[in-house]
Amino acid sequence: MTLSLTSWASTLPIFDTHVHHNDKTQSEFNDQIVVSLLRQYDIQKALVSSSGDDNTQRLKSLAPDLVLPALRPYRKSGELRTWMHDETVIEYLETQLKRNRYFAIGEFHAFGDEMQTPVSKRLVALAKEYDLVLHLHGDRQAMQQIFLQWPEAKVLWAHAGFEAPSDLAGLFDQYPNLWADLSFRPEIVTWGGFNPEWENALLANPDRFTLGADTFNLDQWQKMPLYTLDTRDWLSTLPSEVAKKIAYENAERLFDVSISD
DSSP: OOOOHHHHTTTTTTEEEEEEEOOOGGGTTHHHHHHHHHHHHHHHHHEOOSSSTTHHHHHHHOTTTTEEEEEEEOTTOTTTTTTOOOHHHHHHHHHHHSSSSSSSSEEEEEEGGGGSSSHHHHHHHHHHHHEEEEEEEEEEEHHHHHHOOOTTOOOEEEGGGGGHHHHHHHHHHOTTTTTEEEEEEEEGTTTEOOOOOHHEEEEEEEEEEEBOOOOHHHHHEEEEEEEEHHHHHTTOOOOOOOOHHIIIIIIHHHHHHOOOO
């Protein structure tokens, strides 16, 4: 990588909007280690979800200043492709939302017409009732189905929907309440430097992107030091006001939370 980290970017705080604390990572990254790692790399706020929710709630209790809980419709691993057809998920979501405070529902996976099942529609209705962000891992059709059901929804699109960066501007124009997290988009920067398509996309819509480590497995947690360094590296090549928006200000606005809270 040919980028050069400037001094102001080396201490840029991060609001990470895509952190998981799943059962399968507990052997090496338990509650205390996760909190220590996030603080070590100056991740000052983290939207955290897990399958199931107990892991998130423990982390919230340990670091209430750091963790913003999000509720997944997964009670355990293995429900990623079945939740939208399982009506018992509705009772689970309703119970958890009454019991705890959340900032989002998700990250949940849904594609195409899967957002039109009764369970999916109830999930969106609950987000509306509790005024929660919907953190979607899905295709363009699933995203559009959410806005058809709830035009005022706030949708955080995981991995920027895996859309081409050149296509995002039109979608942002069409959906004013659509944000995109940049997790798992390694092509943003290559060994040759900043991908010009991504640089143009970020500069064209600096208010619509957030960061995300997507720590769904051990490998992603182990890469956290490199991830934070690389992220600050490419942010340092952007104008400082743009870098700050992507690093934390957009997430502050989306979740109505300050990193200093």
